Amino acid sequence: MYRFSNTVIGFLNLLTLLASIPLIGGGLWMAKSSSTCESFLQMPLLVMGFVILVLSLLGFIGACFNVAWALWVYLTAMILIIATLLSFTIFGFVVTNGGGGVPVPTRIYKEYRLSDYSPWLRNRIRDPMNWRRIRGCILNSNTCAKLASWTPLDYLERDMSPIQSGCCKPPTSCDYASGASTMLAQDPDCFKWNNAAGQLCYECDSCKAGVLEDVKRDWHKLSVLNVVVLVFLIGIYSIGCCALRNTKRSESDYPYGENRMSKVRPRWDFYWWRWWHDRREQLY
Known part of the structure; x- marks a missing residue:
């Protein structure tokens, strides 16, 4: 055993x-x-x-x-x-x-809000050192470069990953053609958007929410x-x-x-005892 x-x-x-x-x-x-x-x-x-x-x-x-x-x-x-x-x-x-994301009217992709995620994740993603490292990783992955050749029709018919939706474009609700009074009422991420390839919406809360959605x-x-x-x-x-x-x-x-x-000995002792008993009967 x-x-x-x-x-x-x-x-x-x-x-x-x-x-x-x-x-x-x-x-x-x-x-x-x-x-x-x-x-x-x-x-x-x-x-x-x-x-x-x-x-x-x-x-x-x-x-x-x-x-x-x-x-x-x-x-x-x-x-x-x-x-x-x-x-x-x-x-x-x-x-x-x-x-999980919020559906966008007339679009296939979703947009993501940082407030929808747990406080622990939000604190991690808002840490400047963590976000600097994550931001550099997204830039090196060329995730947004894949959208550079998209046409306006592609934005209506094609889906996006959470990071593409949050980091590579401004929120869909942004209206840059209206006056200043309308701009003030828009999502704060609209003001963080920049057309430069190295900036885009990488400092937007929507970008951080996209990372958390992938996590x-x-x-x-x-x-x-x-x-x-x-x-x-x-x-x-x-x-x-x-x-x-x-x-x-x-x-x-x-x-x-x-x-x-040693557990087998009683069996051999039994045979030895029978032999001794038979010998005694023959002698007496």
Whole structure:
């Protein structure tokens, strides 16, 4: 039973090692996304994936060398990882709640308002250092350059990504042909728009809202992966607890170093007693 439990431990660690690969891959995909240019949610996911990877490697080595305390360390660390990943997944759902965009009359695309997103996300995106880095990333991605060849008809018939809608054009409601009295009543982003390729609407609240909308969409995709990994880890943890119970039962069945063959001795003692009993009957 002890050898079987060690085999189970090694197999479980191999499975958790494989489970860490989707987490790391998903985090790398989101970190390298040319649309969101934001990494404050996916970086913890990368850290979690690498922690599970290292833990699985250590547990697998411990099981192969029959290290008895490896299962205790493995299960203790695994319950902490499950709790952390569960908390992080719930946190991601909470902070990415809201948004979704507002339909624009006679247009296919939507426009996005910064006030629709959670306060935590708004504080992150409004931080000057964070926004400077994100703004540079959007410029390098040439996202707005794709709209340079659009005709007025394209703006009526074609869809846009959240960043294109918020950063590459002024709000649709802006009216630059009216008088000053009409201009004062317009969206503040209308005054931040500039035709220069390096400025456009990159300082607009709509641009920041577009970035948050992309963060929300990408994070919701990864949340599905997080839930699958959580169910997988919980199942492995349950099997690991059964292996631990079997190991403890094996040790209690054969205390003080007694091996399994010692349980067979009463059968051989019985045959020896029958032989001695028959000999005594023949002598007397």
